Amino acid sequence: MIEINDGFTSISAGADPAFPPLSPAAHRPTGARVTVDFCREVALPPGEIVCAYYDFAGNGRLRAVTGIAELTYAEVKWGCPVVFHYRLSHWIGPAELMHFVAGEVPIARPAELADVAPTGDPIPA
Numbered sequence: 001m002i003e004i005n006d007g008f009t010s011i012s013a014g015a016d017p018a019f020p021p022l023s024p025a026a027h028r029p030t031g032a033r034v035t036v037d038f039c040r041e042v043a044l045p046p047g048e049i050v051c052a053y054y055d056f057a058g059n060g061r062l063r064a065v066t067g068i069a070e071l072t073y074a075e076v077k078w079g080c081p082v083v084f085h086y087r088l089s090h091w092i093g094p095a096e097l098m099h100f101v102a103g104e105v106p107i108a109r110p111a112e113l114a115d116v117a118p119t120g121d122p123i124p125a
Contacts (some may be wrong), residue, residue: 001049001050001051001066002044002048002049002050002051003050003051003052003053004040004050004051004052004053004069005052005053006038007039008036008037008038008052008054009038009039010035010037011034011035011036011037011054011056012034012035013032013033013034013035013056014032014033015031015032030094031091031092031093031094031096032092033089033090033091034056034063034090034091034092035087035088035089036052036054036065036087036088036089037072037086037087038052038069038085038086038088039075039083039084039085039086040084041081041082041083041084042084043071043074043084044069044084047068048068048069049066049068050066050067050068050086050088051065051066052064052065052066052069052088065088065089065090066090067088069086069087069088070086070087070088071084071085071086072085072087073085
């Protein structure tokens, strides 16, 4: 399995509807569909399972998505290396919305945040 912890180009989330279309009075639990886009200069082998660690809120609390990344496009520019763009998507159910990755995960962080504890204030003084 290949671990991805940098090169993110987009992280987006959407929620399911609070009311099912067939029964507007009944409420069902909601969750979130999270889509992670990333790029790399080395292509992933076809069918390779990857695990992407991402910090959606920018607060140091990581989530992980595991699956087979979909190649969305390859960017080719004259005189530059080819850049491969991929997408992973996963559903976070209501019970898992506040569960995060535990332990240390090697993640690329901006230099000014490198000394800030993951549970501390992410904005340096």
